[in-house]
Amino acid sequence: MSEHIVKSYDRDLEALGRRISEMGGIAEKMLSEAMDALSSSNVELARRVVESDARLDALQREIEESAVMTIARRQPLAIDLRECIAAIRISGDIERIGDLAKNIAKRTLKIATEARLPRAIVGLRSMHEIAATQLKDALDAYALRDVERARAVWENDVDLDALEDSVFRDLLTFMMEDPRNISFCTHLLFCSKNLERIGDHTTNISETVVYLVTGEAMPTERPKSRGFGGPDNDPQ
Amino acid sequence: MSEHIVKSYDRDLEALGRRISEMGGIAEKMLSEAMDALSSSNVELARRVVESDARLDALQREIEESAVMTIARRQPLAIDLRECIAAIRISGDIERIGDLAKNIAKRTLKIATEARLPRAIVGLRSMHEIAATQLKDALDAYALRDVERARAVWENDVDLDALEDSVFRDLLTFMMEDPRNISFCTHLLFCSKNLERIGDHTTNISETVVYLVTGEAMPTERPKSRGFGGPDNDPQ
Numbered sequence: 001m002s003e004h005i006v007k008s009y010d011r012d013l014e015a016l017g018r019r020i021s022e023m024g025g026i027a028e029k030m031l032s033e034a035m036d037a038l039s040s041s042n043v044e045l046a047r048r049v050v051e052s053d054a055r056l057d058a059l060q061r062e063i064e065e066s067a068v069m070t071i072a073r074r075q076p077l078a079i080d081l082r083e084c085i086a087a088i089r090i091s092g093d094i095e096r097i098g099d100l101a102k103n104i105a106k107r108t109l110k111i112a113t114e115a116r117l118p119r120a121i122v123g124l125r126s127m128h129e130i131a132a133t134q135l136k137d138a139l140d141a142y143a144l145r146d147v148e149r150a151r152a153v154w155e156n157d158v159d160l161d162a163l164e165d166s167v168f169r170d171l172l173t174f175m176m177e178d179p180r181n182i183s184f185c186t187h188l189l190f191c192s193k194n195l196e197r198i199g200d201h202t203t204n205i206s207e208t209v210v211y212l213v214t215g216e217a218m219p220t221e222r223p224k225s226r227g228f229g230g231p232d233n234d235p236q
Numbered sequence: 237m238s239e240h241i242v243k244s245y246d247r248d249l250e251a252l253g254r255r256i257s258e259m260g261g262i263a264e265k266m267l268s269e270a271m272d273a274l275s276s277s278n279v280e281l282a283r284r285v286v287e288s289d290a291r292l293d294a295l296q297r298e299i300e301e302s303a304v305m306t307i308a309r310r311q312p313l314a315i316d317l318r319e320c321i322a323a324i325r326i327s328g329d330i331e332r333i334g335d336l337a338k339n340i341a342k343r344t345l346k347i348a349t350e351a352r353l354p355r356a357i358v359g360l361r362s363m364h365e366i367a368a369t370q371l372k373d374a375l376d377a378y379a380l381r382d383v384e385r386a387r388a389v390w391e392n393d394v395d396l397d398a399l400e401d402s403v404f405r406d407l408l409t410f411m412m413e414d415p416r417n418i419s420f421c422t423h424l425l426f427c428s429k430n431l432e433r434i435g436d437h438t439t440n441i442s443e444t445v446v447y448l449v450t451g452e453a454m455p456t457e458r459p460k461s462r463g464f465g466g467p468d469n470d471p472q
Contacts, residue, residue, distance in 0.1 A: 186411075186422070
């Protein structure tokens, strides 16, 4: 390839990386704001989270199209082909993380007028702390092409799974204590599932980083807790 | 391109189509067996469903790799490029449908020893009937490149969403009637969410068929019911 073509190719890849980094920033903000909205019943903030999802969807489509066109035009091999495939996969996972944060914001809108049980949200806030750290680490691992950091994210997902297991049992207990808690806690059950699935998509991102840098796939089975109603129910 | 290259290219696309059709058959079987297992507490059948998911994951990876290699080697344009992109997207959606059916099977294993409430499953069976028909129609639409059938699937998803809304309210009622129903019904809540999401992935498949044949994207917003706790909560 001529130097000109090589440079323009590098620019293609740089543009993909920039847009993924933009997507990551939006998803992190959505997740943090969705949890703030849930904790403080902030309907206005929840609405803003729902609205910001459109930008994420648009970016994902753009990245997918650019990556496919880059593959078709440049016929990349090895690491360069993996860059394009990784961009498609990671943008898909970030888009799903945005969807899941949006779901939490939508639940906030649903339960705004319901009887609340503040202590039921405590466990969700702990889940959010882990999920947000994991997401940041996975995005950093991608930006820095850092395989060790990616592997750590992959291994730490078990903490989030274990916590969801405990949140699940707590919420069931609150529901059994008082039927008036049932509706509110049911919505929180779905929020905790959303957080656990954000962890799964974060783990997918870290798997893609390992594939991108090394060309190898991670083992298909992650470490998993085996609790009641827990993560092994819904591994997506 | 020489005739030889064209023929070998057609063979690539045919192979993609055959493998997607194999994936579709496996996903349909998993869904139907997962619901049978749930209805009859058939632990043995539930285990078989869980095991069959591995084949679906392997097929998806194969399809993704073949499609990307075809794009890189043949530099297809227009309809042929769309064939490859459609194969990647549809195999991703079928893989997710298999995951969701697997989740229903895993819930069956969890609740095998719990107090059961047979009438709580009735609504889920109705949801399954719609979801199974929609999935069959979406796969047929892909096999036949039938845009009208694909559009019908897209429009009918609202029925499944409305039914999930009603199942959600029924399950909440059963839980409020008797706290001993809470655990069982909570697991069924997640099953109904899994069925609704199978409907969403089926709708994605139909959107991809329209894109494949016409080159156009469907409008971003589908018709949606707006009920309590219903489909607009978790649109993925």
